[in-house]
Amino acid sequence: MAENLKDCKVACLATFSQLESICREEGVICRDLGITKNNLCHFEVEYLCSYKRNVIKVGKTQEVQEFYLVKWKGYPESMNTWEPRKNLKCTDLLSYFWEDMMQELLRRKKRTVPKTLDASIVSHVIQRAKLRQTLKQWETHMNGLGTHKGCIYVENLVDMEGPPKNFTYINDYKVGDGISLNEVAVGCECTDCLNNPVEGCCAGASQHKFAYNDSGQVRIRPGLPIYECNKRCCCGPECSNRVVQKGIQYSLCIFRTDNGRGWGVRTMERIRKNTFVMEYVGEIITTEEAERRGHIYDKEGATYLFDLDYVDDEYTVDAAHYGNISHFVNHSCDPNLQVYNVFIDNLDERLPRIAFFATRSIKSGEELTFDYKMQSKCYSFCLIVCNEEAIFSGLLNLIYPK
Template structure:
């Protein structure tokens, strides 16, 4: 019987970090954990827990020495130890420790750092260090899920809130029960879709304008649909008509806001005007299901329902529990992102992809926002059709949202209420 179990595997109930601590504590070498004879007794600073200044007598002279209480990576907290500054080579961790300490001192309205820290301050510093570790693990997880050029960073300098609970990060639509996405059956025959389109390329076949210029910037009015080339097209991955499908190209940061708006998103680099930034991704559900969930979200005071109503109001994207980085983008009455409907592998006009493009040049460090009650000028039949739906049903500003929520965008043009 035993030979039949050689390929049998079971899930380990301990986390990798806990296994490493156990192995080092027991002196066990483990190849999978990277613990060998050479590094079994090596010590690496995981974070700094405490600080004190003590007077050291050196012959006839006395000097003040800074001491730090160190949590060692891979070792239990029972092995934490006090170390003088000269023994520590972790400059980044030292800077982070002092940044956390000075912020806490400022919050407590204390001017000078005492020779010995209060227990409450020490507890706060340890919590900050552990939170930073948790957020770093989440950040690594988010970046491991996709192949986007841009990297996602996570930062919380405001409170002790960790990664959102009951939320699964996805990079593409999650299709709900009873809904099917029909893939496009044909593609274009172009070799240069921008300069030499055959039959108008994908956009032309659909009797619409080519959406992008040679830099990948959108050049059509909001309200008009975008038809990108698909996997059945003859053009390659570098085609100018493949923009949204390439994914996020900029490094972005999910950060904790300091004015009660929860999480937000800011860009880590400059974004050019009319450039694609991200998609709004979530779970595709029917409007009936969205109505039911909307009542639940009303009671919670938040919703992530975005109606896919370019033609008919049949489907909704719900990003409450399944979504990408757009889940964290906040509202502004003067936004820097604009929504476009995009069609790529699926041409069903009831199921467009929702893409955000920059309305202007966005500086590095600036928060990304869009208007939950967006409105599009009715310049033609297409945009009129889109406006009549989006102005009413955008993101949390839809009829499914019945609570009157105060707006905290802080813009001079603020409407004071989201809905």
């Protein structure tokens, strides 16, 4: 019996932060937590909890000194200490503290900062600090999953909502039970796919037009499919016909909207017209399974179903519990994103990859949107998206020419 327990593992219910606090409080060194003999007694500000002003007599004059209640990283709250402003070098944390405190004071219609903060304001500031930490951890997690150039940021200046529950961030399709993605067996033999395509490159082999110009901007009209070079092709990773597969190239921000629409997405930099922005990623399921889930989602008020009907109505992308940043993109009747169907390593026309391209030049700070009811000629799929604040139930009919 004892020998069988050698490989037995039990998940720890404490977080790394809690374990770190316990180790520092007890003076225990732990390499796995990064606590060594040299840094066991190091103090780093985790966040600021409260504020007060004291009048101190210096000689014949009186001076006002500011003090902040500091939560030290890796130490329990019982070891929080009051520190004078001159001891604190954490300018970002000071800015966050004043931003949160002033926002709460304004909400209470208080125009001046009191000498000491009451317990309710302190509680609000601490909750905001902890929320910011949670969102930062989520942000780090999402950026750690991909190798794409663009960074993902998260911001909530509106309420106390944290990362969505029961949602797993992924960068590629999650294939459901009974579904297989068949990889392409052949690739192009081009050395310069844009300027010297052999037999029309991958697009030509499928009797379609080459989709991109030399700047990576899509040059075919919405409705026509895009065939990118694949892993069997002779061209390299910098090929002009490899755009969507390189992933997100722009820095984007998931932000909390202030008008009841839940989360949204905005760009942190200017996006050129006709350039790739992101894919719609989720779990690929059958339409029968989508029908079953749809009834459940309707009751819960949280559905993200995207039907793929390029040839046959067989498959659906469900981004309710597995998805990427596109999960948070909101609807607009005047959208700045357009849907294209893309084929790369899988040429099964029943399973296109869904890519969003910019319909126009998009300014830095502008929210990204697409129309859940876009219409074009000859292709159809259905998307129903909603959240706790607003329920969008829309039939998206896109008809692509063959």
